[in-house]
Amino acid sequence: MLPTGVLNIIGIGQARSRGVRKGEIVDPSLAEEDIRNAVVEAEHMADVEIRSVYLGVSGNHIRGFNNRGVHTVVSAGREITTDDVQDVIKNAKAINLPTGNNVIHAIRQHFLVDGQEGIVDPVGRLGTRVEVDVHVMHGNLNRLQNPIRVVRGLQLEVETVVFNGLATALASLTNEQKELGALVIDLGAGTTSFIVCANGIIKHSGILALGGDHVSNDLAIGLKVPLRRAEDLKLAHGRALLDEDVKGQTIEEPNDLGLPQNPVNLEHLRRIMVLRLEEILELIENELEREGLLAYLRAGIFLCGGGARIPQIQKLAERVFRMPTFIGKINSISSLNSKLDQPEFATALGLVKFGSLQLRQRARKESVTRSIRKALCQIFHSE
Numbered sequence: 001m002l003p004t005g006v007l008n009i010i011g012i013g014q015a016r017s018r019g020v021r022k023g024e025i026v027d028p029s030l031a032e033e034d035i036r037n038a039v040v041e042a043e044h045m046a047d048v049e050i051r052s053v054y055l056g057v058s059g060n061h062i063r064g065f066n067n068r069g070v071h072t073v074v075s076a077g078r079e080i081t082t083d084d085v086q087d088v089i090k091n092a093k094a095i096n097l098p099t100g101n102n103v104i105h106a107i108r109q110h111f112l113v114d115g116q117e118g119i120v121d122p123v124g125r126l127g128t129r130v131e132v133d134v135h136v137m138h139g140n141l142n143r144l145q146n147p148i149r150v151v152r153g154l155q156l157e158v159e160t161v162v163f164n165g166l167a168t169a170l171a172s173l174t175n176e177q178k179e180l181g182a183l184v185i186d187l188g189a190g191t192t193s194f195i196v197c198a199n200g201i202i203k204h205s206g207i208l209a210l211g212g213d214h215v216s217n218d219l220a221i222g223l224k225v226p227l228r229r230a231e232d233l234k235l236a237h238g239r240a241l242l243d244e245d246v247k248g249q250t251i252e253e254p255n256d257l258g259l260p261q262n263p264v265n266l267e268h269l270r271r272i273m274v275l276r277l278e279e280i281l282e283l284i285e286n287e288l289e290r291e292g293l294l295a296y297l298r299a300g301i302f303l304c305g306g307g308a309r310i311p312q313i314q315k316l317a318e319r320v321f322r323m324p325t326f327i328g329k330i331n332s333i334s335s336l337n338s339k340l341d342q343p344e345f346a347t348a349l350g351l352v353k354f355g356s357l358q359l360r361q362r363a364r365k366e367s368v369t370r371s372i373r374k375a376l377c378q379i380f381h382s383e
Contacts, residue, residue, distance in 0.1 A: 007349075007352060007353060007356055009340060009349070009352070010046040010048075011042040011044075011045035011046025012041070012045060013037070013038035013045070014038055014041065015034040015035070015037040015038040016034060017189065018030040018031065018034055019031035019034070020190060021190055021213075022211075022213075023058030023059045023060070023188065023190040023191035023207075023209075023211075024058070024143060024146065024147075024190075025146050025147055025150060028146070028150050028153075031147075031150055032150050032153055032154065035150065035151065035154060036154055039154065039156070050156065051156065051157060052156060052157040052158070053156050053157070053158060054158075054159050054161075054162055054351045054354055054355040054358075055147060055148065055160070055162065055351075056161075056163075056347055056348075056351050057163060057164065058164045058165075058188070058191050059139065059140075059143055059207070060207055060209035061101075061143050062104065062137060062163060062207050063137070063138055063139070063206075064135060064136065064137045064138075064163075064204065064205035065136055066109070066133060066134070066136070066204075067092055067095055067134055067136050068131055068132070068134075069088045069089060069091035069093070069094075069131065069132050069134065070088065070091060070130075070131050071084055071087045071088035071091055071129070071130050072128065072129055073127055073128050073129065078126050078127060079124065079126055080113065080122045080123055080124065080125050080127055080130055081123065084122075084123075085130070088111075088130050089106075089108065089134070092132050092134045093134070095136060100140055100141055101138045101140055101141060102138060102139065102140075102141040102144065103137070104137045104138055104144070104161060104162075105135070105137040105163060105166065106134045106135075106137075107134060107136075107166075107201075107202050108132060108134055108201075109133040109134060109135060109201040109202070109203075110132070110133055110201065111130060111131065111132050111133075112130070112131040112132070113125050113129070113130055114127045114128060115129075135201075135202045135203070135204075137163050137205055144161060159358070160358070162350075162351055162354050164186065164193055165184070165186055165193030165194060165205055165206075165207065166195060166205070166350070167346075167347050167348075168186040168193070168304050168305070168328070168346045168347045168350050169195040169197060169350070170350040171328075171331070171346045171349045171353055172302050172329070172331070172350070173197060173302065174331050175200070176299075177197070177299040177302075178197040178200050178201075179198075179199060180198075180298040181197065181198035181199070181297045181299055182196075182297060182299040182301070182302055183196050183284075183297050183300075183301045184197070184302045184304060184328065185281075185284060185301065185302070185304065185305075185317075186305040186347060187211065187212065187303060187305040187306065187307025187313075188212065188307065189211050189212045189306060190211045190212075190213050191207055191208060191209055191210070192208045192210055192211050192280050192284070192305075193205070193207040193208075194206050194207075196288065196296065198296035204288070204293055206287060208280060208283055208284070210276075210279070210280050211307065212234075212306060214276060215238075215272075215273055215277065216234055217230070218273075218275075218276050219234055219269060219272055223264050223268060223272070225261075225262070229255075229261070233251065233264060234269075234273065237269060237270075238269070238270070238310055238311070239270050239273065239310070239311050239312050240273065240274060240310050240311065240313040240316040241274060241315055241316055242267070242271055242274050243270070246266045247267050248267070249265075249266040249267065250263040250265055250266060251265075251266055251269070252264075273310075277307075277310070277316060281316065281317055281320040281321070282320055294321070294323075297323060300324035300325060300326060301317050301321055301323060301325040302325075302326050302327075302328040303317060303325060303326070303327055303328055303343060304327075304328035304344075304346040304347070305343060305346070305347070306343075308327050308328060308344070309342075309343065309344065314326070328346050330345065330349050
């Protein structure tokens with residue numbers, strides 16, 4: 001952390017992602033090898049030993065919803081105390097989840113005192129009833145434990161797990177954009193997660209079990225080519241919009257051995273991609289319309305993840321949502337390499353930012369505790 005409060009990245013590690021399907025680990029041995037390679041590379045660059053991590057999690061078992069906790073103030077004079085605040089937050093977290101599910105995040109939105117909304121801190125106010133709205137994200141405990149076990153197998157401690165979509169939004173949005181209202185979409189390989197922020201709080205979150213891998217699979221089936229070639233074609237010739245000038249064009253490329261392969265119709269390739277990408281964006285748009293959230297997005301749409309690199313994806317999103325769309329940029333991060341300011345690094349950098357916020361909160365609590373102990377000691381000795 002720099003004196004200005006900006007995070008400074010001193011090391012990065014990258015490895016290909018194997019053993020993962022739809023955002024979840026399906027082959028622990030392959031995933032462990034790739035994680036180890038990334039950790040070793042980051043340690044070597046930063047010249048430090050990594051002992052603990054903030055672990056990003058994904059998967060279509062993760063759900064988010066808003067919940068309200070209620071607490072009756074019983075203190076003398078009806079003045080709301082910190083104990084009242086803790087009790088109402090505890091009540092908001094006391095929810096009936098599906099069997100086997102566990103809370104990942106319970107993020108405070110705002111308080112209400114005797115029905116008055118929009119209160120940031122109710123401590124010290126007079127009232128008979130205090131309420132709090134929280135956004136709860138939860139997931140299947142066993143499926144959350146799988147990545148934790150893999151990481152711990154590398155002798156690394158897991159500080160906490162963080163929903164990938166939350167980390168992405170944390171890295172991508174400024175405070176002003178959170179206030180105005182923004183939608184962050186993380187177009188990943190196996191899943192697409194999204195977060196709606198407005199008035200400085202998280203209003204909605206979601207995840208689709210659809211991503212870039214599904215585009216590749218569609219191409220493999222539609223073009224009748226091996227999956228590996230479909231992935232190569234997507235990266236080399238894919239677009240998110242169908243241009244008129246591709247009609248009649250074909251792609252003829254040799255294979256790894258230099259031998260000719262069957263030609264591929266470029267128009268068909270683009271059409272298949274557009275239909276799948278459009279479906280993903282429309283599913284999100286339909287959900288936000290049902291929730292009445294589209295009117296809150298005054299700052300627009302922000303696209304992150306590897307899918308944000310697809311040419312013309314920004315224009316497709318603008319067409320689907322009918323509002324300005326931007327490729328996500330990382331904020332409040334200083335790094336040794338400008339290439340980190342790319343949409344596919346948003347989640348990882350958001351995890352770093354989440355960790356720094358946690359450490360600062362912990363330091364503040366410890367500082368308050370020390371101050372209380374010091375005051376008590378002074379009172380004791382004075383007596």
